[in-house]
């Protein structure tokens with residue numbers, strides 16, 4: 013227990029539906045003395061802050077949050093693990109802050125405070141109407157007053173608490189003024205109706221936020237609660253989130269894998285759809301990586317835990333999506349700014365409408381105050397405020413279920429505006445598994461060439477290096493012992509063998525060294541024209557021979573490129589490979605290209621492109637990190653899951669080039685959805701602004717317009733939950749693609 017002094021604290025806050033709600037919570041706690049580093053996330057339902065308990069107690073923080081209308085509970089700190097074991101009873105399972113929420117059924121709508129407010133005000137309203145039928149006029153009047161006051165009380169309390177936290181212009185304040193004003197001018201029935209409809213609107217916002225949140229939480233629910241841990245020759249059931257790295261678990265056929273780990277025994281088909289969004293079995297044997305949440309289809313697997321629960325891939329994905337909201341879209345920031353000006357403006361305008369016509373033209377006070385109150389309700393920016401976050405949360409959730417991750421609204425907006433898509437070649441457009449296809453020796457034998465080459469490359473991690481070593485292995489050739497091996501980035505590698513310097517790498521590494529053999533040159537050119545990468549081995553500056561390797565394009569690469577073109581985007585391939593090889597591969601895929609780029613050239617190429625365009629860069633996220641960072645949107649694409657999620661703005665979890673188009677389609681659909689939402693929200697406001705001023709529509713129509721707009725916006729945003737990023741062309745994608753001659757078969 014941190015007794016005195018400052019400490020980091022964590023709470024779970026319920027009832028937040030959007031960035032505006034998060035801002036209210038932030039505003040309410042930030043003004044407390046001794047509070048700093050406030051971090052509120054509505055998707056993750058989290059409040060984190062640094063607290064100086066000498067000045068403010070945690071209970072005071074909780075009270076401040078409750079006062080503005082949200083639920084709050086401290087997040088339990090995880091008990092220390094006993095050293096060398098984890099003998100903890102199941103009931104000690106309390107969530108650690110960093111682990112995404114444990115499986116937890118969302119409360120039914122009528123069990124939430126908002127739901128109760130709707131039911132309460134609805135019943136009161138119905139009762140008052142009933143009373144109106146049976147009671148004499150005067151009494152029924154008071155029934156409506158009572159209904160209004162009871163329904164308004166929680167709203168007014170929040171409005172005051174926020175005003176005290178220096179947020180006077182809130183939706184709650186507009187509501188409070190309008191409803192109590194209506195009581196004052198003797199329109200209690202409308203006041204009661206207004207309060208009820210407002211409650212309905214709030215409830216709907218909550219439901220839409222909850223839906224999106226569930227979509228993401230559903231992912232973490234895929235990780236089983238328990239695991240069968242091997243211990244002392246027996247297995248026993250333990251909580252999955254207590255597994256420690258290095259422990260061994262058994263996964264029976266039909267069970268879900270409880271952790272990220274490595275298979276140490278057994279062979280089985282594993283369905284990784286929870287992680288990649290693609291329901292395809294991949295075959296796993298000893299040494300293969302498996303991911304928490306995947307389904308073991310066939311046979312018993314023994315798996316060694318390689319990541320703690322809080323760090324497993326699913327937890328990282330969920331966390332990433334939940335945190336994504338902090339990167340807010342420019343549109344969203346604009347709307348926030350807009351509503352900050354809009355609300356005070358509406359209050360000012362309402363004031364004018366209330367006093368000017370009666371004073372200046374001697375018109376009826378009651379009539380114009382009534383219109384002013386209606387104007388206040390028109391001023392409720394609920395639908396507008398929720399128009400962006402509702403769409404974005406739905407899109408993030410849909411993306412996560414399809415293996416398309418985007419880190420927030422800002423990324424979605426940038427992705428939607430992409431004009432150029434730059435691909436790294438190796439591992440992105442190609443499989444990233446080059447194989448040796450040809451050997452050609454000048455002086456020595458093929459075996460000697462491979463032995464030396466493997467010696468130089470044995471320490472290197474470059475895909476070409478691994479392919480050369482694999483080929484030597486396959487032929488049973490031992491690598492020659494080498495010393496002082498070093499990589500020449502973008503060119504090759506070098507080492508000493510038997511005291512002689514050996515260099516292996518791109519032909520340009522050999523240029524200008526030693527005599528040129530035209531026949532050898534011609535052979536290099538011919539191999540490169542076939543789309544093969546040629547590396548030349550030099551001993552003491554003389555070419556000894558060459559090794560040609562080919563990295564096959566991904567089956568759907570041509571299709572993916574064609575889809576991008578059909579969407580009006582300009583795809584381009586960036587590669588360190590030589591121009592002839594690059595041209596051969598690019599031609600097959602129908603993509604523009606830039607070849608022979610050193611790693612820093614790739615960054616420069618992205619910067620150049622970015623000058624007049626919006627560039628999305630796709631790479632593996634590991635050695636392309638600088639280029640990804642230089643692009644407007646950096647997308648990491650990786651074999652299922654070893655994607656460097658954290659280094660990029662977005663990630664594609666399936667190894668599919670067509671998912672790039674899917675990602676952009678989803679982003680575009682989201683932005684279109686947002687534009688529709690803004691049009692709905694502002695359009696309805698505009699219409700009813702006019703009708704209100706002319707006295708055609710009254711109070712409850714004004715709030716109905718707002719609630720109605722909220723409903724429409726919410727429903728419209730929910731459409732994104734069923735959006736299919738794949739777009740058309742599914743059949744085309746499955747068709748065999750002879751490397752090269754794929755015809756674009758996609759329409760937009």
Ligand SMILES: Nc1ncnc2c1ncn2[C@@H]1O[C@H](COP(=O)(O)OP(=O)(O)OP(=O)(O)O)[C@@H](O)[C@H]1O
Nearest residue numbers: 437438474477502503504505517518547587588589
């Ligand atoms: N370890 C190595 N062994 C042999 N050749 C190498 C090695 N490293 C680099 N090269 C040579 O340098 C070239 C460029 O390498 P670089 O790593 O920049 O690009 P790449 O990763 O192979 O391709 P891409 O840029 O398309 O991802 C390779 O095509 C190869 O000719």
Ligand SMILES: [Zn+2]
Nearest residue numbers: 029030032033
């Ligand atoms: Zn909200």
